[in-house]
Amino acid sequence: MTKHIWTISILLFGLVAVARGQQTASGGLSNVDKTAIIEAVLKLEPRRQSYGGVKVVSSENIEFFEPSRITNYRFRYLPAKDIAVLKKDQLVEYLRFNQIFLRDGVAVVTLFRVTAGRACFAESYSSEKGYTYEARPNAVGWIAKLTQEPDSPISFPPLSFSRKVFPRR
Secondary structure, three states: OOOHHHHHHHHHHHHHHHHHHEEEOOOOOOOHHHHHHHHHHHHHHHHHHOOOOEEEEEEEOOOOOHHHHHHHHEEEOOOOHHHHHHHOOEEEEEEEEEEEEEEEEEEEEEEEEEEEOOOOOOEEEEEEEEEEEEEEOOOOOEEEEEEEEOOOOOOOOOOOOOOOOOOOO
C-alpha cells in the first residue's frame, strides 16, 4: 500500500514540476499568452517604422516563439547567436523583446530597436531605443498599444543670421 501511495505522490510531484516548467516567471503569463502578446506588438511595428525599417527579430528572451509565425508580420526571426556572429563584421539592426510581464491584468512589453556591430574600418557601435507597449486581453485575443517611446533627439533652437554690417576701414 505504501508503494502505491509513494508512486502516486511521485507522479503528482512530477506533474506539478512539468506544469511549472510550462509556466514562466513572467507574472503568470503562459508561453501561449506571451506568443499572442508578441504577435499583437508585431502587428503594430510595420506601421511605426519608416520605409526600410528594421526587419529582423532576435530570438533573445523569446526562444519559445515559433520562428515561422514571425514571417506572417514581414519580419525575419534570427537566433541571438547568429546576430552575435553578424555583429563582428557588420552593422545589424534588429528588434529585441526585453521583458513581458503582467501588471494589474495588463501585459507590459519592453521592446528595443538595436543597431550594433562594426561598419567598415570603424570601431564597434551599439545603440538601443526602448519602447513600451501595453497589451490587454479581449474576446478576440490580445490588443497592444504603444505607451512610451524613447525621447526624441536633442533639438537645438533654429539658427538665425542677422545682417550685421561691419564698417570699412
